[in-house]
Amino acid sequence: MSKARILFGLLAMICLSGCHTPLQWDTFKFSDPGWTVWNGQAVWRPTRSMPELSGDLTVAVNTNGQAFVQFTKTLPFATARLDGKRWQIEFPAGDRLYSGRFPLPSHFGLLRLPAVATESPVGKHWTKKVDLDQWELQNVGTGETLRGYLNKP
Secondary structure, rough: OOOOHHHHHHHHHHHHHOOOOOOOOOOOOOOOOOOOEEEEEEEOOOOOOOOOOOEEEEEEEEEOOOOEEEEEEEEEEEEEEEEEOOEEEEEEEEEEEEEEOOOOOOOHHHHHHHHHHOOOOOOOOEEEOOOOEEEEEOOOOOOEEEEEEOOEE
């Protein structure tokens, strides 16, 4: 094998194995102006084949488009952040992090909860029955369901 091929191979590996820096998020301070925070309970079935999980729910929405959602069962089970341009959802127990830019993906119903709290459209692929005292989201394609209640602030 010629030195040129080896050099080309090494350069290709370096160029194609670039790094990806995770999105950086500001710390949300819910005491700052513009935030509205709802607390409640939810039952979540991530897919048709998984069992339901019940837990505590916090949904916070800012007038500037930022939002925060946390589903906990003693410890945080899932935490989502949105800023109107990008989204992120983290599952600490499995050390999994997913992120992207808007529009929201068709899965991850937790990302739809700021829309439920503000009584806004939740997006295609989702059906909703909304009253903050008793709401339900369903993705017919994936079988994901979320139902629960949020206390009015």
